[in-house]
Amino acid sequence: MNKSMNVFVIIALVMLSGCFPSNDLEKKQVHLTGITMGTVAYNIKYIEQPIDGGTPIPSDVVVHQNVERILKQLNQDMSNWIPDSELSKFNSHDSLSPVKISEGLRRVIAESIRLGHLSEGKLDVTIGPLINLWGFGPEARPEKAPTQEEIAQAQARTGIDNLMLEGNMLTKRIPNLYVDLSTIAKGYAVDLVAEYLDSISAHNYLVEIGGELRAKGFKHTGELWSVAIEKPVSTERAVHQIIIPKDNAIATSGDYRKYFEENGQRYSHIIDPDTGKPINHKLVSVTVIHPSSMTADGLSTAMMLMGPEKAYAFAEEHKIAAYLISKSENGFIEQFTVEFMPYLK
Template sequence: MRVLLVAFASLLALVGCEQSRQQVHLSGPTMGTSYNIKYISQDGLPSSDVVQAEVDRLLEEVNDQMSTYRPDSELSLFNQSTDLEPFEVSPQTALVVKEAIRLNGLTQGALDVTVGPLVNLWGFGPEARRDKVPSEEKLAARKAMTGIEHLSTEGNFIRKDIPDLYVDLSTIAKGWGVDVLAEYLNELGVADYMVEVGGEMRLKGLNRESIPWRIAIEKPTAEERSIQEIIEPGDMAVATSGDYRNYFERNGVRYSHIIDPQTGMPINNRVVSVTVIHPSSMTADGLATGLMVMGEEAGMAVAELENIPAMMIIKTDEGFVERVSSAYKSYQN
């Protein structure tokens, strides 16, 4: 589950309501979650009904391409196939898989979209069985079915070199959906917007009060919803990965939905959430998960090396501690 990000129209009543620009708000269900779009009305745009119809169509297209919950999606058909020959997919699916492979290298293997069999084994995927902790034998069998090195792309083809390889793009597909919608609004000429799908966001321009969009990042607590901090990302995307709501407990041990590809086990470090800022929501989405898997020291080292704006919230005996990369500091208020 992604941490909820909330767009603030304004933190202070700087202008009267009569001076506010007209804002259009569209929302609906998608990808097992919801989307929200806010944009400022301007001359020459289609009606909001026309925009929403196209938004819904575009999101359905993403689901038809990359959902693991739809048995006839492109990705599901690839996963069901045991053929080792190149498998043709849409240019969009090929692009997302290619980016996932790139991010795997950047995060030193931490982001791995082939861990689907392990996610399912632990009860966090389409199989949805959180009845018990899997045995070492089952864990080893599923782990043998994974590995990004078994996945490749060439043009509009993706290929596996082991028959049981299973690709799950859930760590990056919501971000891709945000990018698809943002690019549609760009094509329409929309100057000011906020697009959000399942907590992943992309922003452009100014809000209805003609000030930059401000984003509230949620504190990583399951008991209540409160604000950790507020940032001003500008014309960027924001994604947050957290493990404090999607988990299960057995015999006093908490098991996160985020899987470490190296161990095949849920992650076991002190990082409870990671927020990343990037021009692409897809890339921010994948990086947030990858850095979280890496943990505090290794993840922050990569963020510094690659100049990634990233914030980690770390659980300590004294409470939560915030740690940010150098590139992130300019976005803090």
């Protein structure tokens, strides 16, 4: 579905009226905040009381400590910025022999490979050399855009088919393959925290890490959790569309926040594995709703790489709840699939 619109509302996260399944609407809501993955902020809100008088939820201090422990372990498993992380060690070794990996890393790699094949290679977690080449990885940004020869050399070290997973054994097909999970790891972090909250009977929550979210149930006043899709501009923070994700995750990918400019040319942090260069098309934002934040995160990135026409066709074909914003001479054009309609305000 397509329509053109001009947007101007200001807000980033809102709560809309709903109906809490209890006569006791005012319940204590805990709000935990912190930093993970070096510079990524997180916000976690949950209702302290368990549903139907179940097992008491641990104190907010204990919950916060456990969340920190979960996120710290995730960083140690799959950060490219920590030299001795599990993923960094895998990237640094040049053996073609299988390597046993942790369950967390296995889950993320498995979904990365699945989505890579589903998107016909657009989501490719092996494009780390290209990300580094363009200055969006752990290495410093180059003084100028790389040459075509440098891009070709980096592309030779990539390819999702060069990464093979069997059980918990991970294998490189080329010795200098480099895996970067930044397109999906934040979503997985959200899922881990949500799974932890479910395990302690905190079934009403909103988990947000670096802009990726997952919601369940209601807030303490009996209102539904709702979120806003941001207007895709770099000059301000404003709302484009308010949605109600219900018991789902929501992930948005866009090219309007992280980029650099050189000689009047803007270079997005989203690198197309086919060209080896930052994307350059009219699609500026993709939002996906899915039960898994990890999957929503990966799908939104894959679709950003496709461009507006292919991304919308892909979402329709695979029945993905997706909301696309493209730029035009007359403002923004939005598209959303039938599967996304139930979540619109």
